[in-house]
Amino acid sequence: MNEYVEKLYTIARQDHRLIVGLMSGTSLDGLDIALCRLAGSGRNTVLEMLRFETRAYSHTFRNKIRSVFSKRTIDQQLLCGLHALIGQVHGTLVNETLVQWGVSNAEIDLIASHGQTVFHAPQSLTGNYDYPNSTLQIGDGDHLAVATGIITISDFRQKHIAAGGEGAPLAAYGDYLLFASEQETRVLLNIGGIANFTFLPAIDSGRPCFATDVGPGNTLMDQYMQAKLGMEMDRDARVAATGTISEVLLRALLNHDFFALPFPKTTGPELFNLQYLADAQQATGTEGLAENDVMATLSAFSASAIVASIQRATGQYENLQVYVSGGGLHNPLLLDRIRDGLAGVRVSSFDELGLLPDAKEAALFALLANETVAGKAADASAVMNAPAVCMGKISFPK
Numbered sequence: 001m002n003e004y005v006e007k008l009y010t011i012a013r014q015d016h017r018l019i020v021g022l023m024s025g026t027s028l029d030g031l032d033i034a035l036c037r038l039a040g041s042g043r044n045t046v047l048e049m050l051r052f053e054t055r056a057y058s059h060t061f062r063n064k065i066r067s068v069f070s071k072r073t074i075d076q077q078l079l080c081g082l083h084a085l086i087g088q089v090h091g092t093l094v095n096e097t098l099v100q101w102g103v104s105n106a107e108i109d110l111i112a113s114h115g116q117t118v119f120h121a122p123q124s125l126t127g128n129y130d131y132p133n134s135t136l137q138i139g140d141g142d143h144l145a146v147a148t149g150i151i152t153i154s155d156f157r158q159k160h161i162a163a164g165g166e167g168a169p170l171a172a173y174g175d176y177l178l179f180a181s182e183q184e185t186r187v188l189l190n191i192g193g194i195a196n197f198t199f200l201p202a203i204d205s206g207r208p209c210f211a212t213d214v215g216p217g218n219t220l221m222d223q224y225m226q227a228k229l230g231m232e233m234d235r236d237a238r239v240a241a242t243g244t245i246s247e248v249l250l251r252a253l254l255n256h257d258f259f260a261l262p263f264p265k266t267t268g269p270e271l272f273n274l275q276y277l278a279d280a281q282q283a284t285g286t287e288g289l290a291e292n293d294v295m296a297t298l299s300a301f302s303a304s305a306i307v308a309s310i311q312r313a314t315g316q317y318e319n320l321q322v323y324v325s326g327g328g329l330h331n332p333l334l335l336d337r338i339r340d341g342l343a344g345v346r347v348s349s350f351d352e353l354g355l356l357p358d359a360k361e362a363a364l365f366a367l368l369a370n371e372t373v374a375g376k377a378a379d380a381s382a383v384m385n386a387p388a389v390c391m392g393k394i395s396f397p398k
């Protein structure tokens with residue numbers, strides 16, 4: 001028998017597993033690395049985060065990814081090269097981080113690698129029904145397995161699509177398994193490049209859970225800051241806070257069919273990009289708006305889309321509790337606007353649920369790998385659009 005088949009069998013039967021979850025999101029800021037201890041599976045899963053670190057990408061590496069990221073026309077040689085390069089870089093970052101933590105590779109049971117999304121193309125976005133829903137994450141898992149000597153599970157989104165989904169948001173599974181409460185109705189809002197939330201009505205209510213993308217989180221603000229001001233982000237909303245919202249531009253930004261689509265739905269920077277902003281500015285004659293006013297408006301755009309979606313999903317619910325994770329949690333202006341828009345609803349940081357907000361998505365992929373080796377496919381069947389599948393492909397180190 002292949003030694004790794006036997007090893008995987010042993011790992012699957014352990015009462016707990018040490019899994020390194022990896023996430024590189026749409027912000028391209030770096031690789032989130034979460035060392036998690038997972039016991040059990042399904043609704044009995046206990047996830048404990050032991051270590052977490054974001055390893056920032058170098059400027060050069062980030063720009064290499066940007067050369068193909070969410071673009072419809074690209075150089076295929078670059079895409080091919082990046083598929084291998086990202087796998088290698090992630091392998092090196094995991095090795096370095098484990099050394100830094102004083103953890104040996106042999107102690108780790110599995111790596112769970114999301115990879116880098118370079119294009120997301122649900123039919124609802126492309127309008128082209130000759131092709132199925134599709135999404136592409138690169139950074140091949142074989143490179144991670146060989147570089148680290150650790151069995152690696154990667155490329156989680158394809159099975160979701162094969163089973164009828166859009167490949168996202170996969171947060172639905174972990175959010176439901178770990179955080180659905182018997183009595184409390186919860187919205188778990190993640191504000192990354194794209195904002196998404198999981199709606200978890202109290203289990204006792206018997207109502208369906210679902211996870212959906214909402215629209216832009218930080219991506220438009222980041223893209224604008226990079227293009228116009230040469231900065232990676234509007235740290236602490238210093239620029240947006242000095243601007244004035246253009247109501248006419250805000251209305252134009254919010255006027256897109258995506259916002260009227262029923263839940264659950266997904267999107268990406270393929271739609272929410274600088275062209276989207278330029279079109280709205282042109283339609284409203286606001287091309288001359290000062291940069292801080294544009295930033296104030298983009299911040300209001302993200303906040304309004306988030307508030308409207310949460311209200312639409314939860315309208316009739318009382319005692320609603322919103323828990324926020326993702327980089328947008330660190331943007332005070334954005335958070336204030338969301339709180340103002342959701343007046344009467346408790347909006348707090350995700351760490352109230354016992355998990356570091358910045359680490360949530362990386363930990364989620366550790367949980368998905370745990371389900372794949374030790375769970376049952378049907379474990380999240382209470383969630384709408386969460387097909388009962390085990391996700392990810394398994395790479396052996398040899």
Ligand SMILES: Nc1ncnc2c1ncn2[C@@H]1O[C@H](COP(=O)(O)OP(=O)(O)OP(=O)(O)O)[C@@H](O)[C@H]1O
Pocket residue numbers: 024025026027028029190191192193194195218219222232233234235236237325326327328330331332361
């Ligand atoms: N102090 C801060 N002030 C303002 N914005 C911040 C701050 N810290 C982080 N952010 C925002 O958060 C972003 C990173 O968020 P995060 O790491 O959650 O994104 P991601 O995981 O790449 O996205 P996604 O979930 O869409 O894949 C940054 O690009 C920035 O826009």
Ligand SMILES: CC(=O)N[C@H]1[C@@H]2OC[C@@H](O2)[C@@H](O)[C@@H]1O[C@H](C)C(=O)O
Pocket residue numbers: 025026117120135167168169170171172192193194195196213266267268361
């Ligand atoms: C295709 C893709 O990479 N989508 C990401 C992205 O970032 C946020 C949002 O858009 C979400 O749908 C998803 O990631 C999270 C981890 C998810 O699948 O739940």
